[in-house]
Amino acid sequence: MRDFGKVHTQFWESTKIRGLSEDARYLAIYLLSCPHGTIAGVFRLPDGYACEDLQWTSKRVSEGFKELFQKGFANRCETTKWVWVCKHFEWNPLENPNQRKSAVKVADQIPDECDWKPAFMRVCGPLLGIQAPDFDNPLETLSEGFLNQEQEKEKEKEKEIREPNGSVGKADPIPPCPTQDLIDLFHEVLPELPAVRLLNDKRKKSISAMWRWVLTSRKTDNTRRAETAEQAKAWFREYFDRARDNDFLMGRGQRSGDHANWVCDIDFLMTDRGLKHVIEKTRVAA
Incomplete structure (x- = not known):
C-alpha cells in the first residue's frame, strides 16, 4: 500500500478531463491517488475495493471505468480486475534504477489472462527493459491516451484545418x-x-x-x-x-x-x- 499518489495541477486544465462526467473525473482522481496504486501504474482493483473506498455501487464503478476506457485514460480487465492507468509513466517518470526495478516487479505480477497485458508490455516494456512475450492476442492495442496541453493544442489546430x-x-x-x-x-x-x-x-x-x-x-x-x-x-x-x-x-x-x-x-x-x-x-x- 502506497502512502500517496501524484496528481498534477494540469489535471484540472486538461480539456479531456473537463470533458469527463463528474463520476468519471472522480474515478480518475481516485485511480491516481488510491492506496492500491503502484509505481508502475498497474494494480489489481476488485469491485469490492473500489465500492468500499468510493462508497459507490458496482454498476457505478463499472460505468465510470467504461468512460475512462473510451477516453483512453485507464483500462481495466473484467476477468482479472487489474487496472492500467495508461499514461502513468508520462506523468510519473522513473527517476532511478531502484524505481525501475520496483516497477518491473509490479509488472511481472500482471496475470497473463489480463486482456490489456499485451498492450502494456508493448508500450511500457521497452521503458522497463522487459521484452514482450508472445500473447494469444497480438493485436491488442491501447486506445488514444490523454495528451498534455501542448499536444492538445496541436491536435486542435490539425482538426481545424481538416474540419473547418x-x-x-x-x-x-x-x-x-x-x-x-x-x-x-x-x-x-x-x-x-x-x-x-x-x-x-x-x-x-x-x-x-x-x-x-x-x-x-x-x-x-x-x-x-x-x-x-x-x-x-x-x-x-x-x-x-x-x-x-x-x-x-x-x-x-x-x-x-x-x-x-x-x-x-x-x-x-x-x-x-x-x-x-x-x-x-x-x-x-x-
Missing part, C-alpha cells in the same frame, strides 16, 4: 476507420468469441464498410446513427453489447443442423446478415 466547421468536414465526410480500436472493443465486450489474430484485407474492408454505414445511415426516426468518430465508436460498443444479449450468437442453448458447430465471430458481425440478426433479434433496436 468543427464537425465532419466536407473534404473528408467520413472519419478514417479506426480498425484496431474497433477490434479492441470487440475483444473487450465479447471475450468469449474467437479473438482476432489475423488482420487481413478482407477483414479490414468489412470493418471499414460497417464503419461507413454507421456514419452515413439513419435510424427509423430519421436521425443519424453517428456524426463523429466518437459517436461511431460508441455505436459499435452498443452493437457488441447487443450481440452479448443474443443467446444464439453467444452459444447459449443447443444448436442443431447446420448450426450445430457454428461459432459467431467478428467476421459474421461485420456482415449484413450479422447486422440484421443483432438489430432485429435482440431486445434493443439500433
Whole structure:
C-alpha cells in the first residue's frame, strides 16, 4: 500500500478531463491517488475495493471505468480486475534504477489472462527493459491516451484545418476507420468469441464498410446513427453489447443442423446478415 499518489495541477486544465462526467473525473482522481496504486501504474482493483473506498455501487464503478476506457485514460480487465492507468509513466517518470526495478516487479505480477497485458508490455516494456512475450492476442492495442496541453493544442489546430466547421468536414465526410480500436472493443465486450489474430484485407474492408454505414445511415426516426468518430465508436460498443444479449450468437442453448458447430465471430458481425440478426433479434433496436 502506497502512502500517496501524484496528481498534477494540469489535471484540472486538461480539456479531456473537463470533458469527463463528474463520476468519471472522480474515478480518475481516485485511480491516481488510491492506496492500491503502484509505481508502475498497474494494480489489481476488485469491485469490492473500489465500492468500499468510493462508497459507490458496482454498476457505478463499472460505468465510470467504461468512460475512462473510451477516453483512453485507464483500462481495466473484467476477468482479472487489474487496472492500467495508461499514461502513468508520462506523468510519473522513473527517476532511478531502484524505481525501475520496483516497477518491473509490479509488472511481472500482471496475470497473463489480463486482456490489456499485451498492450502494456508493448508500450511500457521497452521503458522497463522487459521484452514482450508472445500473447494469444497480438493485436491488442491501447486506445488514444490523454495528451498534455501542448499536444492538445496541436491536435486542435490539425482538426481545424481538416474540419473547418468543427464537425465532419466536407473534404473528408467520413472519419478514417479506426480498425484496431474497433477490434479492441470487440475483444473487450465479447471475450468469449474467437479473438482476432489475423488482420487481413478482407477483414479490414468489412470493418471499414460497417464503419461507413454507421456514419452515413439513419435510424427509423430519421436521425443519424453517428456524426463523429466518437459517436461511431460508441455505436459499435452498443452493437457488441447487443450481440452479448443474443443467446444464439453467444452459444447459449443447443444448436442443431447446420448450426450445430457454428461459432459467431467478428467476421459474421461485420456482415449484413450479422447486422440484421443483432438489430432485429435482440431486445434493443439500433
